[in-house]
Amino acid sequence: MAVMIIVPIVAFFAAYAVTRVPEPEELVNNQISYILASDNQTELARIVPPEGNRQNVKIEEIPKPVRDAVLAAEDRNFYDNPGFSITGFGRAALGQVFGKSGAGGGSTITQQYVKNALVGDDFSLVRKAKELVISAKMARDWNKDQILQAYLNTIYFGRNAYGIGAASKAYFNKDVKDLTPEEGAILAASIQAPSRLDPWTNRPEAEARWNYVMDGMVTIGAMNQGQRAAAVYPQVQDPALTQQTSVAEGTNGLIKQRVIDELAAAGINEDQVNTGGLKITTTIDPVAQNAAVDQVHQQFASLQQDLLGAVVSVDPKTGGVRAYYGGDDPVGWDHANAGIQTGSTFKIFALAAYLDQGGSIYDTFDSSPIQTGDATVTNVGGESCGRCSAAEALKRSLNTSYIRVEKALQGGPQDVADMAHRLGVATEIPGLGKTLTENGGPPFDGIALGMYPT
Template sequence: MSDKQNSSSSSTSGSSQAKGARSAKGQRRRPWLLAVLGALAALILLPLGVFLVAYVTFDVPEPEELTSAQVSSIYASDSSTELARVVPPEGNRRQVPLEEVPEQLQNAVLAAEDREFWTNQGFSFTGFGRAVIGQLTGNPSAGGGSTITQQYVKNALVGDEHSYVRKARELVYSVKMTNEWSKEEILAAYLNTVYLGRNAYGVEAASHAYFDKPVSQLSPEEGAVLAATIQLPSQLEPWTNPEGSQSRWNYVLDGMVEMGVLPAAERAGMQYPETRDPAAYSAYTEATGTNGMIKNHVMAELEKIGITETDVTTRGLRVTTTIDMQAQNATVDSVRNNLSSLQEDARAGVVSVEPGTGAVRAYYGGEDAAGWDYGNAALQTGSTFKIFGLAAALQQGIPLSAVYDSSPVALPGNIVVTNWDGGGAGYSTLAEALKQSFNTSFIRLQEDLNNTTQDTADMAHALGMAKSLPGVPATLTENGAQPYDGIILGQYQSRPLDMATALATLANRGVWHETYFVERVETSTGEVLFQHEAGAGERRVSEVVADNLLSAMQPIAAYSNGNALAGGRPSASKTGTAQLGDTGRNKDAWMIGATPQLATAVWVGTADNTSAIYNAWGGNMFGSGSPASIWKASMDGALEGKEIEYFATPGPINFGTGIPAGGNGLSYMPAPPAPATTYAPAPEEEPEPTEEEPAPAPEPAPAPIPVPDLPDTMEILPGVTINLP
C-alpha cells in the first residue's frame, strides 16, 4: 500500500471516528432535549387537558337560575309610593332589565372594566397585559386583568378566594359562559350584581345611592361616575376622595372616546356631576315611622300566603299593598295634629278598613318604626263593646225600641255598676241608651240574652274580633270560662285592627271579609306570585240586625262634641273609655265609626297604657275628645271627593218572643214598634269650635217609673202590662 493510500485510509478512519464521536455526543444530548420538549408539551397539554375535562364537567347555570340577594319593595295601592324596603344582609340590590340601563352607562362600564367585552371569549390577553404593566408601573388606573365575564363569575359562582384553583375555575366558567350565554345576558347580570360603593349592589341601587333617582334617568356624566367606582368603591367615594374619583371618571370618559362611543366634542363639555350626600342616604333604612308597622304586617301576611323568606330576599319582589295614600296621609296628619297638644307620652292607634273587601286603607301604629304598634295592641275597649251586646240582642229579637232601666245595678260580689256620671235617666230605649252610653242599661240587657255574657263574646268574634292574640290563646273569656259581666262594658282587651274589622262587617250589612294588607306580589321580572281575590265574604249576622245597629249608631258622631262628618255624610259610630283602676281617671279613649265605604277605629292613651290620659286642658280624656277629632279628620280626609253613600233603612225586628227567657220581668219592656225612618243628608256642618267643650248634657229622658209598693200588675204603656214580684 502506498503512502497516499495509507494517508487516505488514515484520513477516512479519523473522519469516521470524529463522526462517531459527534454522533455519540448528539445521542448524549438528545435525551435532555427530549426531556425539555416533553416538559414543555406537558406544560401545554396537561393544563389543556385539565381545561377540557373541566369544560366538559362544569355546568353553567341558566341566567334565570342564578339568584342573588336583592331588595324587595313594599308599595302603597298606587304601586308607586314606596312605604318600605326589605334589604337582605348581603346588601342593597335591585334587578333591572338591560333595556332600562342607558346605553352610555353600559359603554362607560365597558370603558372602565372590559373594552373588548363584545369580542373576547370570556378572557382577555390584552387586558391581562395591561394589568401587568399597571402593576409594574404603579398605575392603578390601567385596569385589572379580569374581564366583565370573569368578574361576574367570581361574584356569582366561584367566590373570591385567592388561589390558583379558584382562578382556574373562574377561567373555565368564563369561557363556557361566553359560549352558552348571550353577551347581553352576561352584561345584564353583571350590571345588576357589581358592587358600586355605599352598600349598593347593581346599577339601580347605586343610582339611588348616588343620585336619588332610577338608573333609567341617569345622564352620561352620572353613568360615568358609577362606572368609575367599580375598581375601588371605597377609595373612590366622591365625598371623601374627590380628586381620585374625578381622575378615574376622566379615564372612563376618555376610554369611551377611544372606543368610538362618545364624540370628543361632547366629552370636552362634560362636567363632573354633583352626587348625593352619603349621610342623607341609608341602604338599610327599611321603613320610617308608622310604615314600619305596615311592613311588619305585610311580612307576616306574605309568610301566611306561602311566599318564603328566600323569595323576599332573592327575587326583588314588588309588593303592592292596600294602603290608600289619601286615607293614609289624612290619618297620619290627624294623629300628629291632635297628639301635639297632649302630654308627651300620649299615643294613638288608628286603623281604617274597607267594608266591601276587608282591605286596610290606612294604618297608624306609632312614630317609631321599630317600636310598639298601638294599632295592633291589645287594649281595653270601654263602651265601644256595647255594640256587640246590642247586636246579640237584636239577633235574639230584642228591638231598639225596647225600654231598659238606666239606674245603678248591683252585680254578684257587691259590685255596683253606675254610668259615667254616676246618674241615670230612668227608663229609656236601647237606641237612646246607646247614644248616651248607659252602662247600667247594657248590663241589664246582657242579662236578658239567652247565654248572657257568652252571647256578647260570640257576637264580637263573629263580627271580626280575633279569637287569639300573641300571648292570649283565647280572647274574650275568663281563663277559658264564660266572660264576666263587664265584657259588654269593654272589660276585656281587643285591638284597634279588630275593632275596625268588626265595624267594617257591620257597615257591609253583616258580611265579613278577612282583613288584609297585601294586594299583589310580583318579582323583578314581572312574574305575578300572588293576587288577592276579595270573594263574596261570609255572612256573620243578618242584614236587618246590622241595619238596625247602624241606625242606632248614626246620631253619635254629632252627639260627640259635634264630630259629624263633613258635607252631611252619614256615619255610624260609638265612643268608649276605660278607667284607670279606681282613680277616676281614664287610660283608654276610643272612637270607632264607619260609612258604607270606610270603617275606622281610633284609640288614644299613654305609651305604657298604665297611666292616665288627659285632654289638652288637663281634664279627663273621653272618646268624644281627641279620639273623635282624629276619627273625623281621618275620615273626612280619606273620603274627600268621594260620593256620599247612605246606610240602608232598617227593617223591623219582628221575630222576638216577648220578654226574653233570661229576663226578670223588670229589665226589658217591649215598646210599640218605631216608625220606619228615612235618613236624608244632614245640613252643612257648622264650623268646629276652636276650644274643646265638654260633652253636651244628656237629652231629657222619660221620667223614672217607680217600682216599689206596686200592685201585682201595672200598665206602663198603652196596652202593655207587666207582672210585678
C-alpha cells in the same frame, strides 16, 4: 305491584347518580322586595337583603352548646339520621294527594338546607323528591359537621340576619364565639318563625319556644338538669340598634311587619319576601294614610308627651285597611296591633247580639244601678234615663242598661264575645293569646263595657 316499587327506586338512583351538590356560597341570590300602597306606585317600605350581612363562620368557631341548641330545636337525631326523613316525605305526599298544603314537616337539617339553598319550597312532590335525592347524596358526600356549618351559615334568623354570625350581632351585638348556651337557644328558637318569635316584640311565645329548646338540650344530653334549672332567659338588644336593611320610615315600618304577617298566613314566608324580588301591593290608600298620620300628630301636639295612640281605617265594603298608624318608631311597639281595652265602644256588640236574637232597638231597659258578681255597676256621673230604649241607652252610653241587655241574651256574656268575633274582632293577639275570655272560660259580664283587651 313490583313495577310500582321498582320504578321509583330506579328513578331515585338514576337521579342520585347525576345530581351535583354545589357549595353553599354558590347559592346566594338576594333581591330587593317592595311594599306599595294601593295606587301601585307609592312606596311604603323597601326590603333590602343584607348583601355582605352573611358572615360565614367555621363550625369550630360556633360554641358546641350553641350548635346543640340548634339540634335541639330543629333535628335532635341529626348525627344519626341519613339526611332525610321518609315519614316527612310520606306526609307531604299525602298532603299533595288530599290538597293539604300544611302537610309534611319533620324535615331534617339537611333537608332544610337543601330546601333553602337549592330546590325552594313550592308545594309539589317533584320538589320534595328533589329535596330527598339531594339530601341523601349530600349526607354521603359531606360529613355532618360540613352540613351543619353550611346550614348555620345559610339559615334565616330574623332581623335581616342570614347565618348565625350575622344573627349573633343582630340579637346580642357579639361574635358568635362569645355566645352563651342560653343565647344560642334564643337564636335556635327563632328559626321556626323569625319575626313572630323575636323576644323584643313577642316575648311570651319566644320564651315558650326557648324553653322547648332548653328542655331539648337536656333530652339530647347537651345540658344537665342543674344547668337547665339555673338558666335565665337572656336579654336581646333593641332591633333599632342593629343595622336595618328594611327601608321604612315611621309607622310604615309597622305596616311592613303586618304585611309580612299576612304573607306568612298566605304561605309566603319571610325568607321568600327578603330574597324574592317581590312587589307587594297593599290596600293602604296613600291619601288616607297621610291624613291619618297628620291628624295623629296634630292631635298629640298639645297633649302630654307620654300619650299613646293608634289609628286603623277599614273599608267596610271590602275589609281592606285604608290607613294604619301604630306609632312613629318603625321597629317599635305597634299600638294598633296591641291588646287594649275598648271601653264603651263594645256596647255595640252587645246590641248586635241582642238584635241577632230577635230583639229591637226600641225595647226598653232599666238604667238604675245593677249588681253583677261582687261589683255594683253604675253610670258615669250618675247618668240615668229611668227606663229607656236600647238605642237611647247606647246614645247615652249607659253601663247599667247594657249589662241588662247582656243578661237578656240566651248565652249572656258569651254571646257578646261570639258576636264580636263574628264581626271581625281578632280571636287571638300576639303576646296576649285568645281574646274575650276569662282564663280560657266564658267572659265576665263586664265584656259589654269593654273590659277585655282586643
